[in-house]
Amino acid sequence: MDEHIEFLKSGPLSLVKRWGAKWSLWPVHLVTACCGVELAHAYACGYDGERLGSLNYGICRQTNLIIVEGAITRKMAKVLRITWEQMPDPKFVIVMGACGLNGGLFWNGYHMVKPSDVVPVDYFIPGCPPTPEALLRGIRALQDKIMTGETNSTAKFSKADLSSIIEIPEEIKQKRVPTPPHSIAKAPVIQIDGQREIEWDEGANLIQTLKKDLEGLYISIEMTDLNRICLKTTPEKTPEIAERLKFTFDHVKSVNVVDVPNENKFIIEYVVSSYGVKDLMPVLLSIITEIPRDNPRHPSLAKHWPSADYMEREMHEFFGVWFEDNPWMGRNFLLSPDTPEYPLRKDFKLPRETYVLRGDSR
Amino acid sequence: MKDMAIDIPVEPPAELKSLFIPIPPEYVEDAYNKDEYLVLVGPQHPGSGHMRIILRLKGDIIMDAIPDPGYVHRSMEKLAENRLYIQNIPLLERPSIMDPGNYNLGYVRVIEKAMDIEVPERARYIRTILAELGRIGTHLYDAGILAVFLGHTTGFMWPFGLRELICESFLRATGTRITSSFIVPGGIRWDLDEKVLDFINKSTYTLEKRLKGFERIFIKNPAVISRLRDVGILNRREAIEYGVVGPFLRASGVEYDVRRVEPYEAYPELDWDVPIAEDGDAYSRFLVRVEEIYQSISIIRQAISDMPGGPVMSEDLIGRIKEKDKVSRDIRGYFYRIFSKLKLPSGEYTVLTEAARGTLLYSIVSDGESNVPYRVRIITPGWAYLRGFMESLKGSRVSDLQAIYGSFGYFPPEADR
Numbered sequence: 001m002d003e004h005i006e007f008l009k010s011g012p013l014s015l016v017k018r019w020g021a022k023w024s025l026w027p028v029h030l031v032t033a034c035c036g037v038e039l040a041h042a043y044a045c046g047y048d049g050e051r052l053g054s055l056n057y058g059i060c061r062q063t064n065l066i067i068v069e070g071a072i073t074r075k076m077a078k079v080l081r082i083t084w085e086q087m088p089d090p091k092f093v094i095v096m097g098a099c100g101l102n103g104g105l106f107w108n109g110y111h112m113v114k115p116s117d118v119v120p121v122d123y124f125i126p127g128c129p130p131t132p133e134a135l136l137r138g139i140r141a142l143q144d145k146i147m148t149g150e151t152n153s154t155a156k157f158s159k160a161d162l163s164s165i166i167e168i169p170e171e172i173k174q175k176r177v178p179t180p181p182h183s184i185a186k187a188p189v190i191q192i193d194g195q196r197e198i199e200w201d202e203g204a205n206l207i208q209t210l211k212k213d214l215e216g217l218y219i220s221i222e223m224t225d226l227n228r229i230c231l232k233t234t235p236e237k238t239p240e241i242a243e244r245l246k247f248t249f250d251h252v253k254s255v256n257v258v259d260v261p262n263e264n265k266f267i268i269e270y271v272v273s274s275y276g277v278k279d280l281m282p283v284l285l286s287i288i289t290e291i292p293r294d295n296p297r298h299p300s301l302a303k304h305w306p307s308a309d310y311m312e313r314e315m316h317e318f319f320g321v322w323f324e325d326n327p328w329m330g331r332n333f334l335l336s337p338d339t340p341e342y343p344l345r346k347d348f349k350l351p352r353e354t355y356v357l358r359g360d361s362r
Numbered sequence: 363m364k365d366m367a368i369d370i371p372v373e374p375p376a377e378l379k380s381l382f383i384p385i386p387p388e389y390v391e392d393a394y395n396k397d398e399y400l401v402l403v404g405p406q407h408p409g410s411g412h413m414r415i416i417l418r419l420k421g422d423i424i425m426d427a428i429p430d431p432g433y434v435h436r437s438m439e440k441l442a443e444n445r446l447y448i449q450n451i452p453l454l455e456r457p458s459i460m461d462p463g464n465y466n467l468g469y470v471r472v473i474e475k476a477m478d479i480e481v482p483e484r485a486r487y488i489r490t491i492l493a494e495l496g497r498i499g500t501h502l503y504d505a506g507i508l509a510v511f512l513g514h515t516t517g518f519m520w521p522f523g524l525r526e527l528i529c530e531s532f533l534r535a536t537g538t539r540i541t542s543s544f545i546v547p548g549g550i551r552w553d554l555d556e557k558v559l560d561f562i563n564k565s566t567y568t569l570e571k572r573l574k575g576f577e578r579i580f581i582k583n584p585a586v587i588s589r590l591r592d593v594g595i596l597n598r599r600e601a602i603e604y605g606v607v608g609p610f611l612r613a614s615g616v617e618y619d620v621r622r623v624e625p626y627e628a629y630p631e632l633d634w635d636v637p638i639a640e641d642g643d644a645y646s647r648f649l650v651r652v653e654e655i656y657q658s659i660s661i662i663r664q665a666i667s668d669m670p671g672g673p674v675m676s677e678d679l680i681g682r683i684k685e686k687d688k689v690s691r692d693i694r695g696y697f698y699r700i701f702s703k704l705k706l707p708s709g710e711y712t713v714l715t716e717a718a719r720g721t722l723l724y725s726i727v728s729d730g731e732s733n734v735p736y737r738v739r740i741i742t743p744g745w746a747y748l749r750g751f752m753e754s755l756k757g758s759r760v761s762d763l764q765a766i767y768g769s770f771g772y773f774p775p776e777a778d779r
Contacts, residue, residue, distance in 0.1 A: 029406070041525070044518065190727060250602050282623045310749055
């Protein structure tokens with residue numbers, strides 16, 4: 001078998017074979033991230049990628065090219081590898097977008113992987129996102145590579161010697177590396193339910209009604225802004241509150257957790273609103289509770305508000321808060337199993353930007 | 363007919379572990395024992411973006427649908443805690459890059475609300491135009507992807523040809539085709555001149571004319587109607603219960619639009635309708651968005667004709683630069699000086715925006731001392747209606763999956779953030 005492959009690669013017919021491969025590059029439909037928007041443009045009527053003999057195809061078994069569109073996450077990396085392994089030889093990989101090159105905008109994210117660590121890459125196309133023209137240029141470059149067998153950079157930058165034009169003063173050359181402008185408080189104080197005096201009569205009436213309906217179930221109900229009401233309570237009372245409110249405030253807009261390590265607590269926040277009652281539509285009611293950080297357990301409200309279900313699962317993965325009775329606790333939903341544990345807690349630190357001065361620019 | 367039980371030794375397949383299929387082995391066993399089977403759709407499938415749906419089938423009826431999102435989870439909430447407020451604008455635009463106007467607007471308005479920054483009239487109108495252009499572009503994109511799902515190639519080419527006009531408008535107005543990051547706290551980066559506004563105005567007429575052709579080819583096509591009508595129905599009660607948002611909620615008969623409920627920018631001054639439908643099926647979800655394109659076209663034309671003059675950057679911010687340092691009135695020269703030390707007062711600020719696919723929620727918690735946010739919560743429309751999407755799959759046939767998926771315009775980069 002091997003000599004047949006060798007014959008195809010270097011025999012007298014190899015030119016025909018390479019010519020055939022050049023004009024039939026079929027990218028598999030693996031839209032990994034947002035650069036897919038520009039990929040779709042490259043193959044639509046505006047740019048018509050099909051004239052280069054290249055057209056997206058659904059099934060990886062019948063394709064020979066992967067265009068990795070931007071960010072590859074830990075979860076997607078496995079899929080990328082499996083898809084690549086399923087494709088028949090000869091196969092090629094083009095990575096488009098800054099995220100695929102070096103992480104781009106998300107370079108220090110906890111869920112990112114470089115595509116070049118997963119599959120062998122033939123060409124990178126920089127840009128965020130690259131234009132359709134750039135993508136088609138990448139495909140042309142790959143075609144050239146198939147014919148000649150050499151990988152060449154398609155962009156060459158000429159170097160300008162600026163030293164004759166600008167003279168850099170000695171004191172600037174001696175200057176230290178600048179520090180990043182971020183100033184982050186050491187022991188921040190988090191206040192979510194700060195009361196604000198505003199003129200909002202309906203809000204005052206609504207708060208009175210809520211106070212009457214929820215007698216004994218709350219610590220405080222306050223107006224925090226126009227159309228924003230904050231209800232503070234304790235975790236064990238939230239199911240009862242949800243039971244009473246679920247007919248007027250019928251859906252959950254957001255479930256949020258705020259980590260406050262220096263006070264050893266998590267603030268759990270359910271933002272509920274109404275679709276059914278017209279007057280309540282603009283009102284966002286935040287139900288706030290505090291739970292200890294070392295034993296983060298909170299009753300799940302997904303039974304009362306089904307719209308809270310997926311957000312509770314997400315918050316469980318991000319912070320490790322255990323929403324009792326939610327069936328998905330202790331399992332992965334959004335994140336890959338090999339992600340570091342509870343990445344959104346404040347004690348999980350991301351790498352920071354640093355300035356690196358090259359030898360000649362100093 | 364006599365009941366027949368086939369005794370097959372059930373062992374969950376080995377892939378359950380190696381491929382991170384997020385369902386417990388008991389669930390697989392239970393399905394096998396009840397003579398049902400599981401079908402994994404995706405992550406590599408011929409649609410847009412990637413997620414896996416685990417379908418539990420009896421015959422070809424979908425009994426249960428379990429989503430497996432997160433293939434495009436780029437950890438935005440954590441990254442945003444480590445960057446300056448101004449650096450977060452391009453970051454938080456990335457969930458849905460074809461809709462930059464609305465995503466910028468949502469984030470920037472949180473800062474403006476927290477700091478009480480007044481935005482000049484002209485900037486508000488230009489922001490409205492950008493937001494509506496993004497809305498048209500996203501709806502056209504979703505229509506094209508719906509056509510791909512249905513195997514209708516002309517239906518893909520036509521809206522993407524029209525999207526070139528939107529991209530060209532963005533290119534002339536902001537300098538990039540899709541990721542513009544053009545809206546900044548206090549206004550916009552630079553003023554649009556008459557030529558650009560004229561181009562946008564003219565292109566709305568071309569859009570309208572071409573949409574009529576699209577209607578003939580795709581929207582009113584009997585083959586399309588038969589694929590979409592009475593498929594994946596979400597009634598009003600279900601839509602409310604599962605917290606569906608945006609045009610998909612309005613297709614189920616709930617008149618909720620953030621632009622009406624909590625008006626922002628120039629929307630209260632313009633004349634437009636909120637299209638709603640009663641059926642809640644895939645076809646009405648599609649038609650509501652087509653109708654929204656016409657409404658957006660009308661909003662853009664009105665905004666261009668009513669456009670007031672004046673500055674495009676708030677005096678609160680540009681006034682912070684001392685008079686002797688000031689070379690021009692242009693914000694671009696003072697970006698670092700004005701925005702790098704931006705600090706929000708302590709507290710939590712939540713702002714809703716009507717993005718193309720529905721309600722977009724940005725919530726920022728600030729500690730009042732740092733120049734980075736303490737916590738950013740982003741609920742994108744895709745994430746909010748994922749539950750409703752899964753519920754609408756239940757009970758339909760497996761061959762209708764593509765039609766329902768396409769009718770929601772589900773875009774995983776947006777949902778996973």
